Amino acid sequence: MSAANSAGGGPARRPDLAVPRLAGRARDLSLFGQALDGRSGLVAVAGEAGIGKTRLLHELLARRPESALVAVCPPFREPYTLGPVVDAVRRLAGSVAGLPLTGLAGALRPLFPEWAGQLPPAPEPLADDSAARHRLLRALAELVDALGVGLFVVEDAHWADETTLELLLFLRSRWEHGPRLVLTYRPEDVPARSLLRRMVAQAGTTRLEPAPLDPAATADLISSMLGGEPVSAEFAEFLHARTDGLPLAVEECVRLLYDRADLVHEDGTWLRREVAELDVPPGIREAVLERTSRLRPAAAGALAALAVLEGERSPGLVAEVAAMPAADVEQGLAEALSGGLLAEDRDGRVGFRHVLAARSVYHALGALERGRLHHRAGLALEREPVLRSAELARHFKEAADPGRWAVHARRAADDAIASGDPRTAFGLLLDLLVGGAVRGAAVAPVVQRMPLYAAPGDGPLRELVAVLRATAEGELTREERTAATWQLARLMFHVGDSEAAAAAMEQAVPGLVQDRPVAAVHAMMMLARPLGTPRPAAQHRAWLERAGRLFATCSGAPQERLSFLAERAATLLVLGDPAGWDAARDLPAGGDSPGEVFQRARGYANIGEAAMLWGRYDDARHLLDAAAALAEEHRHLRLRDLVAGTLAHLDWLTGRWAGLEPWAAAALESDEPVLRADALQIGGLLAAARGDHARMREQTRAAAATGRPRGPADGFRDPSAALARLALADDRPADALAATDAAWRLIEAKGLWLWAAEIAPLRVDALLRAGRAAEAAAAAESFGAGTRGLGAPTATAAGLLTAALLTRDRGEPAPAAALFDEAAAAWQALPRPYDALLAREAAADCRNTDGSALRALLPDLTALGATGDADRIRRRAGGRPGRPGYGDRLSPRELDVVRLLAQGRTSAQIARVLGLSPRTVDKHVQTAMRKRAAPSRTALAIAAVASGDIPAP
Structure with missing residues (x-):
């Protein structure tokens, strides 16, 4: 059928299309x-x-x-x-x-x-x-x-x-x-x-959640575009089937049919041509592109310029970017407006009615044409009274104009940092470096201004390492090479390439001493940190002393002095030097400038974490609480959150488990990799204490892959200790040895035996189970000699535990039991109640009693939250079996409670329905929140519905 004639041979009326009304909503x-x-x-x-x-x-x-x-x-x-x-x-x-x-x-x-x-x-x-x-x-x-x-x-x-x-x-x-x-x-x-x-x-x-239109609503939408006159049911069903009822797709198809003259009017109803003659693209992109291909050149040029500009723009700006006369552009825009591709706001600016149409036009442009349009857009927007640096950077990047791209990206990064958005700043500057817009001597200054802590993982940092390594190997002056090497070393420390970082840092130090003494002090302090490399502790101590001598010659601000002294105290403690405690006590008091407050809070946090390595948990909590309070009061929110992660580990060690699961669930949502790693590890430890070893293994490995690499200097955060403990619980001594091999070799090379407090008992136990008693004795002797007289409570408790293990292996159960009891008392004094209970279990085993000593541990283990250990001991002691375990599944009673909770009922209301006390209801809610890692009652209801535990209310 001809588009010019109706089915009955009479003249067809071409519709006047209108913007559709809201249909079916x-x-x-x-x-x-x-x-x-x-x-x-x-x-x-x-x-x-x-x-x-x-x-x-x-x-x-x-x-x-x-x-x-x-x-x-x-x-x-x-x-x-x-x-x-x-x-x-x-x-x-x-x-x-x-x-x-x-x-x-x-x-x-x-x-x-x-x-x-x-x-x-x-x-x-x-x-x-x-x-x-x-x-x-x-x-x-x-x-x-x-x-x-x-x-x-x-x-x-x-x-x-x-x-x-x-x-x-x-x-x-x-x-x-x-x-x-x-x-x-x-x-x-x-x-x-x-x-x-x-x-x-x-x-x-x-x-x-607006649903797709049904056929009736589809007919209503089509009719509203065609003057309100009815459309045939066949036509509406045809378009509904081709568009799945997506309103934008329906509208685009109607407009395409209009452009093709494929609509006819017969007996007061709008129809289409025969199905066999009609081909409607199923996708919005295809429909938009076919429609734009029918426009005159002026309209097509205006649409291309608008697609590159994005958003609503003035016709004058569109004409400038399109490089067309203003009159032609205005006619083109009028054509696109009448065709429904564009819309006009009250200020006379025009833009695409939908971003999908804009994206369709943009991606249909050739690369050369896109580049030309982006360049003209950037030049035009540079003359605007208010510059939007990020937008300008995007245009000049796509236009392959590295000079202007770099200028505007730097400005945009500065704006982002001033707005407290370091992640965007990092991304803008990373783009510059990886994209090659900045080269040679200009690379190091850009890296220096980058907020490296805002990197979303190690991948982008490793891209930066590659850029800096190539830069440092290029043609640079001595000063430029020193700057590039210094930044390269900092980055390699960040990604865990400690040995290569140390070598690069040593290479940069002479030039830094000559050109930038304060930066040289920072470089020396990084070399003084005994992390990651097998270098002896004496080398780190030498760098620490050298940094102190150089700092004494520098004239720095009070905050720089406070930063150095606090970092020196923390480094001494990590080196196992008790002089660190005197250095911590001698930190200067006062100073309330923002910089001094921040450095004081950061210093308290670092010294507090070092105190945990020693097992001085009261000191650690005092320092960490002080750091958290300062960070909260002065809104250093990132530092506050990092300190919270350290406190979570301290809570685990000291038996304060009650609030750890909600904290971990919230921390997993953080953008901070260190926090997510902490949350994963804490979640794994809690799972293991409940008997879920598979989950513990999975989460510990995920934690190791998420945050920065952890080692024995990180104490209980070192994943090797957690994995070795799990392997021994499953009677896999070879796996326990494999988990601790690297850490043990590092400790031997450095001679820092304080770091072995977490793994020494585990390694000795694994060696004994593997039949390597001589090696176990040698390991215990090395650990004991290296920590003797140190005054570190963790080392004292761990030493008693290794002695007990060796005594038991020699077939001396009574002395071994006494040593296990001493170890339990030492752990409890810290306090580390979980380790104390496990040592008491070992003592009871040595005494081989009727099981009453083992059963005496059950109330404390259960109250702590170590239900997996309690069930294990109950089975061994031959006690009354507990109630059926449901693992991470919700029990029938918990399901009842959560179902009523999701209906919006309070604890008192749920208690009345189920015949329970409100306190019992709250216990069921807390248990269910732990199993579903939900930080709130509302989140629990949502998680239970999402997991299929309960139907949607």
Whole structure:
């Protein structure tokens, strides 16, 4: 059938297409409004691309009286910090003059340089990124309140930078006093470790998931584009089948049929041509590209420029980027607007109606054309009154203009650091170096300004190592080679290549002493740290003394002096030198500048961790608590969280297990690899104590692969001790020896026997079980001689335990039992109750009693949480079997409790339903939270539904 004629031979009427109305969404819109009226903590609209999330949102906003701040996250590879929010504020407010802002708002100057004259003075810089970020978020919240924002909306939140998501979390924490929060996102595109996952899983979130349209709603949408006249059921079902009811796909197909003149009007109903004659692309991209291919050159050129620019832009800017006359571009934009590809905002700017259309046009461009458009876009945006450095860096990177890329990437990184977003800064600068935009002598200064701790794992750091190694081997002056080698050594220490790092550091020291003495002191202190290399302790001590002599000649700020003295004290303690305690006590008092406060907190943390190596747990807790308090008070949040990880290990050692599982579950969501490694190891230790050895083995190995490499200097954080203990529990002495071989060789080479306190008893036990008694005795003698007179409680307890093991192996049960009792008392005095109980078990075994001594351990083991050990001892002692064990599965009673919990019932209500006491209900909840690693009751309900334990309420 000809498109010009109807089926009956009469003339066909070409439709006038309109923007479709919202079809099939009455229920979603009603629920959306109800959630906002009920002041839900957060309304999240989730769904795949093209499902209609944005349309639903805009329909709601048109009906709401509140002032809305709408931030749209662009699909940049490297999102710029808080960019969507900053752009939204700029659109909403022409200025901030006259707003009731406090001095806190001065922190907003880096984000809004054009308002510098209207904002309060900038506050003093903060030493900690997390503290700077928190201050900035509070200032933004104050500005949002002052602007009278009623709804805070973030579209395409799956592309949001982490700081924007942190702002949402901060606003949510005060939702009763601030704007209501709404976001749209695509679940399948949310990064695995994004804060967005945590946010939408919290209690108080209303989640809406618009479903695909059914055939009736599809017909309604099509009709709304065709003047409201009906469409045939056959036509609607045909398009529904081809598009799966995805609204954007339906609209694009209708517009494509319109462009092809494939729609006919007959007897008051819109029809299509015969199926055999009609081919509709199933994908949105294919439909968009076929439609754009039918546009005139002016419209196609304007669309290409807009696709490269992204977002809404003025016609003048589009013309400049397209390198076309303004009149031609305006005609082209009008054609694209009438065809429904573009939309126009109230300021006359134009942009694609959907990001999928923009991406389709962009990826259809050839590489050379894309590069030319990016270059023109960058040059045009450089002349804008407000520069967005991250966007400019992206354009010049794609345009292969390394000079301009480097300039703007550095500025963007500085902006990100000033905003407390070191991860984005790291990514921007890494791109520069790996992409070759910075070469030769310019590489080392870029690496020096990089926040290496913000690297997402070792992979990017190893890329940097390769860049720096190639740089250091290139043609450089002596000063330039020293700088490159110094940065290379620092990086290799970060990734655990300690021996190569030490060699590079020694190579850099002479030049640093000559050019940069303070940096030379830092290099010497890194060489003084006895980590990772088999070099004798005397060499590290020599570097420590040399660093002290050089530092005495340097004129440094008070914070640098405090940093050096605290690091010296911690290094002495890790070297097993009791002089470290005097050095720690002699740290200078006072000093309240931000730098001094940070260095004091960091020093307390490092000395506290060294105190754990010695087994001086009261001193360790005192120092770590002081570090945590300073970090919390002065908002050094990253340091606070790292100290919390160290305290978690101290809690494990000292038997404070009750809060460890919720802490570990929360820490696993952290972006900090060290924290995730700590959480994995703590979770594995708890699992082993409950008898789940497979999980312990899995999590310990995962911990070793997640954080920086751990060794015997890290004490109980060394995975070799945990793996050896597990191997011995499973009676696999060869595996225990393999687990401790590397650590033992390192300790022998360095002569630092304090480090062996965790593994010496395990290694001696493994050697004895393997029939290598002489080697076991030699190992015990080396350990004893190396720690004799040291005054380290862990070494004392471990020495008693090794002596007991050797005595038992010689067939002397009574003396062995006495030594095990002494070891138990020494462990308990630390206190390390778990180790004390295991030593008491060994003593009872030596005495070979009727089982009563073993059964006497059960209450303490159970109260501690070592239920796996309790079950093992109960079986050995021939006691009454316990109740059936469910491992990590929820018991029937726990399932009953969680099912009622998910229905929103309180403990008292659950107790009444099940005939239990509220206290018993709370115990079941705590046990279920531990099994599901849930930090809260709400998270438990969500996890139980997700795992299939209970049906969705």
